[in-house]
Amino acid sequence: MSRDFNTASATQTKDEWLTPPAVIAALGCFDLDPCSPIVRPWDTATTHLDINADGMKMPWFGRVWLNPPYGDQTFNWLAKLAAHQNGIALIFARTETKGFHREVWQKADALLFFEGRLKFFHVTGEAGGAANAPSVLVAYGEENASALKAACERGLLRGQFLRLRGDA
Numbered sequence: 001m002s003r004d005f006n007t008a009s010a011t012q013t014k015d016e017w018l019t020p021p022a023v024i025a026a027l028g029c030f031d032l033d034p035c036s037p038i039v040r041p042w043d044t045a046t047t048h049l050d051i052n053a054d055g056m057k058m059p060w061f062g063r064v065w066l067n068p069p070y071g072d073q074t075f076n077w078l079a080k081l082a083a084h085q086n087g088i089a090l091i092f093a094r095t096e097t098k099g100f101h102r103e104v105w106q107k108a109d110a111l112l113f114f115e116g117r118l119k120f121f122h123v124t125g126e127a128g129g130a131a132n133a134p135s136v137l138v139a140y141g142e143e144n145a146s147a148l149k150a151a152c153e154r155g156l157l158r159g160q161f162l163r164l165r166g167d168a
């Protein structure tokens with residue numbers, strides 16, 4: 001795995017940092033998580049694809065939850081979600097990078113920048129420490145932009161909501 005701008009820290013060496021379950025619960029039900037651990041402590045969607053199935057190569061369907069692997073490949077996953085146009089991604093808020101400009105600023109419908117740092121989870125279900133970088137939720141499609149806005153307004157997720165296009 002490369003260690004570049006989208007890794008959690010300069011010493012980040014693993015992909016198995018799981019989304020805090022409260023984040024997903026605040027956003028409603030998802031049909032597909034295309035990058036899921038082989039052994040997971042909880043469900044993140046109705047259908048999960050792990051590295052053995054290779055979620056990047058498989059067709060995506062329905063509403064997608066995406067917390068992609070770190071490194072260069074992150075924005076390949078974002079590109080696939082942008083083309084799919086139905087889902088929410090959780091990535092580090094490296095807002096200045098080329099990938100963020102190409103796949104987020106140019107294509108996403110809405111963003112939610114978290115207040116504070118998220119604590120990601122281990123596959124054992126235990127919480128890790130605070131991440132070394134800020135995180136952002138990236139919505140593609142109207143339903144998902146609305147879900148971000150609603151989660152913010154209802155106080156389920158604390159952060160700054162930013163509408164990029166559309167009218168939700």
Ligand SMILES: C[S@@+](CC[C@H](N)C(=O)[O-])C[C@H]1O[C@@H](n2cnc3c(N)ncnc32)[C@H](O)[C@@H]1O
Binds near residue numbers: 053
């Ligand atoms: C940052 S973790 C997110 C896990 C989970 N989706 C969540 O939100 O909690 C990224 C996951 O992608 C998995 N992964 C890496 N490459 C993959 C691939 N080609 N296809 C499917 N999953 C993959 C890793 O094993 C890891 O569990």
